[in-house]
Amino acid sequence: MLSVRALQKSYRSGPDRVSVLRGVDLDVAPGESVALTGESGSGKSTLLHLIAGLDAADAGEVRFGDTLISQLSDAGRAAFRRDHLGLVFQQFNLIPSLSVADNLAFQSRIAGRHDAAWQAELIERLGLGSLLKRYPEQLSGGQQQRVAIGRALAVKPLLLLADEPTGNLDEATADEVMSLSRDLVSRTGCGFLMVTHSARLAAMLDRRVHLHAGLIA
Ligand SMILES: Nc1ncnc2c1ncn2[C@@H]1O[C@H](COP(=O)(O)OP(=O)(O)OP(=O)(O)O)[C@@H](O)[C@H]1O
Numbered sequence: 001m002l003s004v005r006a007l008q009k010s011y012r013s014g015p016d017r018v019s020v021l022r023g024v025d026l027d028v029a030p031g032e033s034v035a036l037t038g039e040s041g042s043g044k045s046t047l048l049h050l051i052a053g054l055d056a057a058d059a060g061e062v063r064f065g066d067t068l069i070s071q072l073s074d075a076g077r078a079a080f081r082r083d084h085l086g087l088v089f090q091q092f093n094l095i096p097s098l099s100v101a102d103n104l105a106f107q108s109r110i111a112g113r114h115d116a117a118w119q120a121e122l123i124e125r126l127g128l129g130s131l132l133k134r135y136p137e138q139l140s141g142g143q144q145q146r147v148a149i150g151r152a153l154a155v156k157p158l159l160l161l162a163d164e165p166t167g168n169l170d171e172a173t174a175d176e177v178m179s180l181s182r183d184l185v186s187r188t189g190c191g192f193l194m195v196t197h198s199a200r201l202a203a204m205l206d207r208r209v210h211l212h213a214g215l216i217a
Helices: 044-051 074-084 100-110 116-125 141-154 171-188
Strands: 002-013 016-028 033-037 059-064 085-088 159-163 191-195 207-212
Touching: 002 044, 016 044, 016 059, 016 191, 033 044, 033 171, 044 159, 044 191, 074 085, 085 141, 100 116, 100 141, 116 141, 116 171, 141 159, 141 171, 159 171, 171 191
Parallel strands: 033 191, 033 207, 085 159, 159 191
Antiparallel strands: 002 016, 002 059
């Protein structure tokens, strides 16, 4: 479903260009969960941003089925992201002026794919029922994270992309959120690609890939 081929990205650093990704190949199948590890600065977030279409690659391909993301315009990538991808990044990016209920439904409504029964199930599984009228600033970090995961899954994405999603949580909460995410991912059959520094969390997923020196080992 996700197919990344020969992906390259460099950044300008003063007069030089620093090559971060030097030809990355990666596949994620429907229903498969993959941990992306690598030392700090190895380019994990860069790769996630390119897959999400938040930035453009210098060369190479990002493909979802027949859709070649890497050749879409900025607007085309934004529309694809809105309709088909679920993102959970380190800053949960909840909308401060919207209640939990409206944050959960926001993306799926814009995508025209709001499913009230599915949203109700997510609310129950994520334990958000008593929080629906609150605003993001009234939630703990773990609660905000559960809302971010619910919002990402509400759209029934092709792929759930998560960047250190449990970074701010204690071990027990992180484990609970992880097993819940895995469960929901296997229920919907979407792919799951998660950046983590934790070998323990990586071991909870189907497969682990390691980014080193600009390549996936
Ligand atoms: N917009 C940018 N402009 C210039 N350099 C950048 C930019 N974004 C990232 N970099 C550089 O690219 C390299 C890879 O960064 P990236 O954030 O992808 O790594 P990472 O593996 O996610 O790191 P960490 O685990 O510390 O979050 C780093 O050297 C970083 O400084």
